[in-house]
Amino acid sequence: NAGVMQNPRHLVRRRGQEARLRCSPMKGHSHVYWYRQLPEEGLKFMVYLQKENIIDESGMPKERFSAEFPKEGPSILRIQQVVRGDSAAYFCASSPGTNTEAFFGQGTRLTVV
Amino acid sequence: RKEVEQDPGPFNVPEGATVAFNCTYSNSASQSFFWYRQDCRKEPKLLMSVYSSGNEDGRFTAQLNRASQYISLLIRDSKLSDSATYLCVVISGGSYIPTFGRGTSLIVHP
Numbered sequence: 526n527a528g529v530m531q532n533p534r535h536l537v538r539r540r541g542q543e544a545r546l547r548c549s550p551m552k553g554h555s556h557v558y559w560y561r562q563l564p565e566e567g568l569k570f571m572v573y574l575q576k577e578n579i580i581d582e583s584g585m586p587k588e589r590f591s592a593e594f595p596k597e598g599p600s601i602l603r604i605q606q607v608v609r610g611d612s613a614a615y616f617c618a619s620s621p622g623t624n625t626e627a628f629f630g631q632g633t634r635l636t637v638v
Numbered sequence: 639r640k641e642v643e644q645d646p647g648p649f650n651v652p653e654g655a656t657v658a659f660n661c662t663y664s665n666s667a668s669q670s671f672f673w674y675r676q677d678c679r680k681e682p683k684l685l686m687s688v689y690s691s692g693n694e695d696g697r698f699t700a701q702l703n704r705a706s707q708y709i710s711l712l713i714r715d716s717k718l719s720d721s722a723t724y725l726c727v728v729i730s731g732g733s734y735i736p737t738f739g740r741g742t743s744l745i746v747h748p
Contacts, residue, residue, distance in 0.1 A: 558736065567740035568682065568725070581735060616681055623734040624670040629681040 527552070529619050530599075531630035538637050544604040544611070546633045550619030557600045558627060559585075559592060562614045571615075574600060607637045641665060642728050644739035651746055655716045659742045661726030662708045670729040671702055673711050675722045676741065682725055685711075716746045 530549040538544050550557050555576050560568040570584040574594035585592065589607075594600040604611055614634050618627035644661045651657050663671075671688035686693065688700040688709050699712040709728075713720055723741040730737070 560738075568738040570735055570737065573735050581733065614679075618736070620736075624729050624731075626672060626684050626687060627736050628684065631681050 529554075529617060529628055529630035531615075531617050531633050533633060534631060535634050536636070538607045538635065540608055540637055541606050544607050544635055546602040546604075546615050546617075546635070547599045548602070548617030548619075548630055549599040550617075551621075551628055554619035554621050554628075556620045556622065556627075557594050558618045558620075559600075559602050560616045560618065562616060562632075568616065571602070604635075607635075609637050611635060612637045640739075641730075641737050642726055642739040644724075644726050644742045646740055646742060648743035648745050651716055651744070653716055653718060653746055653748055655746075656712065656714050657716060657744065658710055658712045659724055659726075659744075660708050660710050661739050661742075662706075663726075663728045664707070665728070665730045666707060667731045668707075668728045669731045671700075671709050672727040672736070673698075673700055673709075674725040674727055674738075676725055677722050682738075685724070713744075716744075718746050718748065720744060721746045 557574045559571040572585045572592045573581040589605045591603045614632045616632045618629045620627040673685040674682040675685045676682040688702050692701040697714045701710045725741045726739040727736050
């Protein structure tokens with residue numbers, strides 16, 4: 526049973542480009558969470574999704590950021606027109622239900638140059 | 639007041655020491671509690687769940703105090719490999735979102 530898979534592990538984008546981060550949850554997990562972590566800081570919640578539904582996106586900036594979790598395929602976090610401040614580690618976690626342990630992927634480290 | 643608060647440390651202890659971390663949470667409707675461990679530039683990894691009656695896993699003991707709204711983690715006989723950041727996680731009924739504290743840094747030295 527593979528763990529949570531994120532790709533790419535490292536992503537470099539120039540200012541103004543788009544970044545697409547992918548997350549495949551653990552088998553049997555239908556709940557996906559995205560977090561952002563800046564150096565020396567804690568994990569900040571961005572968005573919570575279930576298959577085909579955004580449950581809570583209160584932590585995600587209203588502009589330039591979007592997320593989806595389609596019926597087939599991985600969850601995608603999309604950042605349009607990236608700026609230097611978007612540089613961070615983006616972690617995805619999945620769980621089989623609510624109020625249960627969440628398991629993390631290895632993260633995608635986004636660098637905007 | 640932050641939803642989940644932890645002393646950032648660092649806690650600097652010698653091998654073999656016993657060390658304890660506390661974490662406070664603000665939402666009295668919180669339902670589930672966990673400790674995670676995060677090594678530098680790695681993903682958080684689940685260390686243990688925290689149950690109302692308290693629970694132990696080897697050298698690690700976790701406890702929950704609902705009345706005072708805090709959870710604790712006790713590490714006995716510290717090893718060099720225990721050096722990491724320990725993250726307190728709370729899930730509140732209603733939001734179902736795992737909310738993380740900023741973490742407590744532990745450094746175990748020879």
